[in-house]
Amino acid sequence: xxxxxxxxxxxxxxxxxxxxxxxxxxxxxxxxxxxxxxxxxxxxxxxxxxxxxxxxxxxxxxxxxxxxxxxxxxxxxxxxxxxxxxxxxxxxxxxxxxxxxxxxxxxxxxxxxxxxxxxxxxxxxxxxxxxxxxxxxxxxxxxxxxxxxxxxxxxxxxxxxxxxxxxxxxxxxxxxxxxxxxxxxxxxxxxxxxxxxxxxxxxxxxxxxxxxxxxxxxxxxxxxxxxxxxxxxxxxxxxxxxxxxxxxxxxxxxxxxxxxxxxxxxxxxxxxxxxxxxxxxxxxxxxxxxxxxxxxxxxxxxxxxxxxxxxxxxxxxxxxxxxxxxxxxxxxxxxxxxxxxxxxxxxxxxxxxxxxxxxxxxxxxxxxxxxxxxxxxxxxxxxxxxxxxxxxxxxxxxxxxxxxxxxxxxxxxxxxxxxxxxxxxxxxxxxxxxxxxxxxxxxxxxxxxxxxxxxxxxxxxxxxxxxxxxxxxxxxxxxxxxxxxxxxxxxxxxxxxxxxxxxxxxxxxxxxxxxxxxxxxxxxxxxxxxxxxxxxxxxxxxxxxxxxxxxxxxxxxxxxxxxxxxxxxxxxxxxxxxxxxxxxxxxxxxxxxxxxxxxxxxxxxxxxxxxxxxxxxxxxxxxxxxxxxxxxxxxxxxxxxxxxxxxxxxxxxxxxxxxxxxxxxxxxxxxxxxxxxxxxxxxxxxxxxxxxxxxxxxx
Numbered sequence: 001x002x003x004x005x006x007x008x009x010x011x012x013x014x015x016x017x018x019x020x021x022x023x024x025x026x027x028x029x030x031x032x033x034x035x036x037x038x039x040x041x042x043x044x045x046x047x048x049x050x051x052x053x054x055x056x057x058x059x060x061x062x063x064x065x066x067x068x069x070x071x072x073x074x075x076x077x078x079x080x081x082x083x084x085x086x087x088x089x090x091x092x093x094x095x096x097x098x099x100x101x102x103x104x105x106x107x108x109x110x111x112x113x114x115x116x117x118x119x120x121x122x123x124x125x126x127x128x129x130x131x132x133x134x135x136x137x138x139x140x141x142x143x144x145x146x147x148x149x150x151x152x153x154x155x156x157x158x159x160x161x162x163x164x165x166x167x168x169x170x171x172x173x174x175x176x177x178x179x180x181x182x183x184x185x186x187x188x189x190x191x192x193x194x195x196x197x198x199x200x201x202x203x204x205x206x207x208x209x210x211x212x213x214x215x216x217x218x219x220x221x222x223x224x225x226x227x228x229x230x231x232x233x234x235x236x237x238x239x240x241x242x243x244x245x246x247x248x249x250x251x252x253x254x255x256x257x258x259x260x261x262x263x264x265x266x267x268x269x270x271x272x273x274x275x276x277x278x279x280x281x282x283x284x285x286x287x288x289x290x291x292x293x294x295x296x297x298x299x300x301x302x303x304x305x306x307x308x309x310x311x312x313x314x315x316x317x318x319x320x321x322x323x324x325x326x327x328x329x330x331x332x333x334x335x336x337x338x339x340x341x342x343x344x345x346x347x348x349x350x351x352x353x354x355x356x357x358x359x360x361x362x363x364x365x366x367x368x369x370x371x372x373x374x375x376x377x378x379x380x381x382x383x384x385x386x387x388x389x390x391x392x393x394x395x396x397x398x399x400x401x402x403x404x405x406x407x408x409x410x411x412x413x414x415x416x417x418x419x420x421x422x423x424x425x426x427x428x429x430x431x432x433x434x435x436x437x438x439x440x441x442x443x444x445x446x447x448x449x450x451x452x453x454x455x456x457x458x459x460x461x462x463x464x465x466x467x468x469x470x471x472x473x474x475x476x477x478x479x480x481x482x483x484x485x486x487x488x489x490x491x492x493x494x495x496x497x498x499x500x501x502x503x504x505x506x507x508x509x510x511x512x513x514x515x516x517x518x519x520x521x522x523x524x525x526x527x528x529x530x531x532x533x534x535x536x537x538x539x540x541x542x543x544x545x546x547x548x549x550x551x552x553x554x555x556x557x558x559x560x561x562x563x564x565x566x567x568x569x570x571x572x573x574x575x576x577x578x579x580x581x582x583x584x585x586x587x588x589x590x591x592x593x594x595x596x597x598x599x600x601x602x603x604x605x606x607x608x609x610x611x612x613x614x615x616x617x618x619x620x621x622x623x624x625x626x627x628x629x630x631x632x633x634x635x636x637x638x639x640x641x642x643x644x645x646x647x648x649x650x651x652x653x654x655x656x657x658x659x660x661x662x663x664x665x666x667x668x669x670x671x672x673x674x675x676x677x678x679x680x681x682x683x684x685x686x687x688x689x690x691x692x693x694x695x696x697x698x699x
Contacts, residue, residue, distance in 0.1 A: 069183025105146035119155025126362025150260035222446030251367035299342030334401030352418035357445035450483025555684035562617035624677030
């Protein structure tokens with residue numbers, strides 16, 4: 001078998017279609033707003049305004065009152081329509097119902113219907129009967145209680161057949177009559193591609209912001225993206241759209257067709273896309289268009305589901321596989337019609353672009369999935385599926401039509417050619433920085449942000465400025481990174497619950513589960529809002545602490561005994577002292593760091609060490625011992641032992657030292673009235689003690 005012609009997945013059971021129509025999946029991530037919303041829809045007209053001011057365009061013959069890119073959906077109960085016998089088949093007649101598209105729904109929980117429709121054209125002839133594809137239930141993945149909306153073209157009347165096993169079943173069903181209209185922009189909708197689209201895409205983002213879009217716009221994309229028509233350019237009504245979500249990776253591209261007639265002009269494609277948006281959001285209750293991108297037979301590419309083409313937006317196109325896939329739908333029905341070369345090549349270029357920009361280099365490679373129930377596969381069983389596949393490969397459907405499915409070999413071969421010859425500078429940087437094991441998977445493919453072309457990954461970044469070299473960087477802050485930070489200038493460091501990393505313009509720090517903070521403070525792990533930050537900064541400005549070589553202060557780490565003594569020595573001006581040749585402590589040889597400071601403290605009777613003759617320099621210093629060090633360094637003489645702390649009785653080893661510390665307002669203890677004398681002191685609290693002590697001493 002040719003590598004370009006991959007067999008359908010094998011872990012499936014045969015399930016015959018219950019309808020001669022071709023069911024198309026539009027589910028996933030929309031369960032809370034699924035087909036049940038139809039119960040809330042009144043059988044009245046709903047006008048959907050265009051998103052941008054345009055010149056007056058010729059009205060559709062379907063309905064002269066719908067014009068200038070507007071879309072209207074009218075819900076018509078078929079019980080109210082006359083019944084005719086047309087060619088021996090019971091038919092519902094809507095003789096004065098203009099339309100360009102139509103969909104049908106029936107009561108939830110009832111048996112699936114077989115639906116077909118036709119329309120009366122301007123020359124007085126009827127279109128062919130078009131089967132309406134059954135949608136999928138967003139909650140279960142089963143065939144839902146309704147169809148997709150099919151394109152008929154501009155018609156002035158409709159006839160519908162609704163059957164179960166060949167018998168009329170049109171009662172309690174509703175026709176959702178969609179009327180789209182041309183807009184002046186449809187004739188020459190600007191197609192955007194890569195760097196050449198910068199100005200136009202910036203205008204698009206401004207337009208979308210002005211219409212209060214629920215999702216971010218697609219920014220300027222990097223090299224390799226085929227020319228496409230933005231949502232603003234095809235006239236998306238952003239007021240109907242809810243928030244979408246994104247995944248951390250893309251494992252496959254799934255190909256669909258929208259069904260309906262293939263008789264549409266190049267200029268009518270935008271109308272079809274607007275109609276799909278209205279039907280998906282208004283009638284089916286989804287957040288947005290189900291597909292990530294749409295392609296017409298002329299090769300035009302339309303931006304689909306909002307949120308940014310550079311992101312892995314979760315669609316509603318392949319139940320059980322929406323998260324981690326990129327859905328491309330071709331306008332029209334390709335069950336018995338071959339997709340023309342222009343459309344086929346556009347699909348191939350999109351497949352290549354999506355895979356290459358997410359650093360996947362083989363169209364025929366496979367990815368692992370573990371689907372749940374409602375798909376073609378055994379729930380919970382891990383399966384391998386192709387990087388490019390059809391809707392029928394994952395759900396019970398004939399989509400994207402047999403003839404288009406039979407073109408997959410050619411599409412895969414063309415896509416691999418585009419991929420092999422594509423722009424790879426970010427891919428090379430990714431591989432050079434360690435690949436997926438170091439940087440993770442692509443979250444946002446190459447796009448312009450600030451002065452950078454950036455690819456954002458789960459664990460890293462690939463950054464490039466102008467014609468300069470692309471470089472990859474590992475960082476735990478990739479999701480929060482902004483171009484204003486600059487490039488990472490050092491590796492991330494983690495100490496306890498705190499992680500920090502230097503960037504060219506500052507540092508990022510996360511403490512525990514708190515939000516990431518970017519700042520330009522002296523120490524990368526001491527952001528401006530941190531408690532005791534002022535004391536830490538003052539300690540550093542007085543050169544009492546220099547922090548660590550990696551730029552950290554490590555505020556949450558416990559301070560060691562040797563460092564505590566060194567801080568006291570420096571705070572007192574680093575007094576002149578000649579250390580003894582013989583150490584007073586068995587664990588403090590003359591060659592050890594802080595030997596001078598510790599032997600000075602011993603000579604000043606600030607510390608006497610332990611009874612076993614050790615000083616234990618790397619042990620954490622307890623809060624009680626800190627009080628003793630500061631009391632003795634101050635040459636204090638107070639013998640008072642009455643203090644406000646419930647855990648420091650008068651007979652405590654360091655009662656007078658702790659009492660003195662409290663009286664001098666160097667410590668207030670804890671809110672529960674304790675001092676916790678045996679608890680180790682962290683470096684941030686130590687800085688506070690030191691600065692208060694120094695001010696009390698007039699240092």
